[in-house]
Amino acid sequence: MSDKPLRQARELLLKEYRGVLSTHSKSMPGFPFGSVVPYCLDAQGNPLILISRIAQHTHNLQRDPKCSLLVGEREAEDVQAVGRLTVLAEARPLSDPQAVEAAAQRYYRFFPDSQNYHSAHDFDFWVLEPVRHRYIGGFGAIHWLDDVTLANPFAGKAEASMVEHMNADHAKAIAHYVELAGLPAKAAAQMAGVDSEGLHLRIGQALYWLAFEKPCNTPVQVREALVSLAHADRWPTIEQIEA
Known part of the structure; x- marks a missing residue:
């Protein structure tokens, strides 16, 4: 397979900045729980999210870190004819102060308002560490992909x-x-x-x-x-x- 699907999948992650985070429901065992989250990519090219400690999806991740993030092209007239990517991942909260500071500085540039509620309320950064990716580039263009992420050489x-x-x-x-x-x-x-x-x-x-x-x-x-x-x-x- 050529590297074109890898590039297209990564570009979709870069172009979009929100997706549907699916977690395993704690209150309704056996059911997936979907929620919309904004994200940017961290230094390693993995999705970085900032979520409230009282949110349902946070409780779900604390119980089971396995999750997925669905990202699709915005404002698509035909959602089945355009690119979409499912990132199957394990979520990990950031606890090291230096890692949290690095994440905050990049995330704040993308979402300036987040600085207010991050500092004033109980929000934490989590990184979604990909296990595998499912990329669909339109009708018939379907791929399971590994190694989609690309580290940012300028991070920091x-x-x-x-x-x-x-x-x-x-x-x-x-x-x-x-x-x-x-x-x-x-x-x-x-x-x-x-x-x-x-x-x-x-x-x-x-x-x-x-x-x-x-x-x-x-x-x-x-x-x-x-x-x-x-x-x-x-x-x-x-x-x-x-x-």
Whole structure:
């Protein structure tokens, strides 16, 4: 099998930022319990969630950490004709202070309002460690996948520095990215994250992932990609990237 389904599955995880978390019901044994959760990816490329200690899904995970996260393409007219991914995983709460701080700094950039309720209420970070993935790319494109996740080489200080620099000094470039990608300009965009394959923009409460023309493995390569896009007349499409 080619690596195309792996890339498509990972891109779906990157593009979306909410999914249906299914856990084993504690109060109704034998029944699955579904709930909607926002997420971003952690340094290892695994889904990171912030959930309340009193929530039903948290009680379920404490009893049985086996779960799944269903992610589908947003605003799809025909949900059976577009990509969707089920991440079969084991959930693990973060307890190490350094790990919690690293998770918080990235999650806050994606979901700024979370900083208020995380600090004021009983919320904890959990990471969903994938066991296997089921990816459906449309009719007949069905795959069981392993090793979908990809670690972020910039996680931590490098990513935070790049994001802060772009937001502080290059608002015009970010606005140009929004225009190139045809994203809604209902509010000023902010960069939320960077990984080896693309960048995340936050516009209001919505998040968008935009792919680089080619993978970037160093901060210098990211800078070159961002400068190139700031002067581009169109965002490279998947067809252009694969050509």
